[in-house]
Amino acid sequence: MPFADELISLHTVQSLTRAIRAAAPDADLAALRAAARQIGPLPLRQRADLLRDALLTDVPGDYATLAHTVRTARDKAPDFTGWLIWPVTGAVATRAVQEGGTAAFDDAMALLASLTGRLSSEFAIRTLLRHDLDRALRTIVGDWTGSAEVDVRRLASEGTRPYLPWAVRIPQILARPGATxxxxxxxxxxxxxxxRRSVANHLNDLSRDHPDLVVDTARRWLGTPTATTERLARHGLRTLIKRGHPGALELLGFPPAALDVEGPRLDRDVVPLGGSVRLTASIRNVGASAARLTIDYIVHHRKADGTRTGKTFKLTTRTLAPDERIEVTREHSFRPITTRRYYPGTHAISLQINGIESERAEFDLSPTDPP
Incomplete structure (x- = not known):
């Protein structure tokens, strides 16, 4: 499997150049040829931007000229698909915004929808959303969400996500709770x-800034559910569940419970970097009715400045009868990984049960070699 940067490669540039030449035989395409020499050291997003700008240079003129060239390439070039579509859709959206007016804007929306099955137009649509959010949303809600094409329906949700990975932010969406x-x-x-998975991810994005809106939205959906609604809501509420948001937990059937919690207890006070620590805890339902529990644990990692930040990990989901007791245990590794840097010093572990955090058990993480 190629590294992410290599998804747009020299081969991509060559395929794009052939496709545009088939659509515009008289074009010089000097900028695309130059891009083939420049793309090597660039990361993925900059590669897409380089080819977008090269295409805009090599196909000068108004929006209609570019749109005609792209549609001709789409219809004539068999390899006009895959990652080359990212810079193409970016060029379409950029030229439409540069030209201004509703005709170019509406045609660009339609052209992006027609291309999204070849590679998602989710990045390019952000340019149009930033330019005129309300006009774009009218098309998205009025037309795209009811499209017979699954890729267009998915584009409606994915392209409007507040925190779409690799994509530019849309300030208007971030500033208007509920716009999407x-x-x-x-x-x-x-x-x-x-x-549906895109919808869940979109809902989870919204929970960063507007948790109560997300809970209210999920509650409405669960009021008139289909067979897939609970699973979607659970996935969309996952960050709020990890944060212990009371409304999200209660909505999914985990209200506050009367519990006696002993622990967590750790099997060592000092953990070497690369080693592990085992936690155990005893949980008893002291209430008069059965208690449905979602049980997580939080590792409070020491940061470079000496403060600590928590990372939540799933333990188990259980239902305890009155006076029933369970023991939970988990071994947590501090083996070095690429996504986290560990710092020596005092760390801690706590339980989180239906959003309520227990006392913290502290330990020291030590370097494997003497300082």
């Missing part, structure tokens, strides 16, 4: 898992 909820309302019952 009508998109999600139209799609949460979609027949496609591909679309």
């Amino acid at each position: 909820v009508p998109v999600l309302d139209a799609l949460y019952r979609d027949e496609s898992e591909y679309v």
Whole structure:
């Protein structure tokens, strides 16, 4: 499997150049040829931007000229697909915004929808959303969410995500809570898992800034559910569940419970970097009715400045009868990984049960070699 940067490669540049030449035989394409020499050291996003700008240079003129060239390449070039579509859709959206007016904007929306099955137009649509959010949302909600094409319906949700990975932010969406909820309302019952997973990820994005809005939205959906609604809601609420948000936990059937918690207890006070620590705890339901529990543990990692930040890990989900007791245990590794840097010093572990955190058990993480 190629590294992410290599998804747009020299081969991509060559395929794009052939496709544009087939659509515009008289074009010089000097910028695309130059891009083939420049692409090597660039990361993925900059590669896409380089080819977008080269295409805009090599196909000068108004929006209609570029759109005609792209549609001709789409219809004539068999390899006009895959990662070359990212810079192409970026060029379409950029030229439409540069030209201004509603005709170019609306045509660009339609052209992006027609290309999204070849590679998602989710990055390019952000340019149009930033330019005129309300006009774009009218098309997205009014047309795309009801499209017969699954890729277009998925684009409606994915392209409007507040925190879409690799994509530019849309300040208007971040500043207007609920602006994209009508998109999600139209799609949460979609027949496609591909679309529903995007809806869940979009909902989870919204929970960063607007947790109560997300809980209220999920509550509405669960009031008139289909067979897939609970699973979607659970995935969309996953960050709030990890944070112990009371409304999200209660919505999914984990209200506060009367518990006696002993622990967590750790099997060592000092853990070498690369080693592990075992935690155990005893949990008893002291209430008068059965208690449904989601049990997590939080590792409070020491940061470079000496403060600590928590990372939540799933332990188990259990239902305890009155006076029933369970023992939970988990071994947590501090083996070095690429996504986290460990710092020596005092760390801690706590339990989180239905959003309520226990006392913390501290330990020292020591370097494997003497300082």
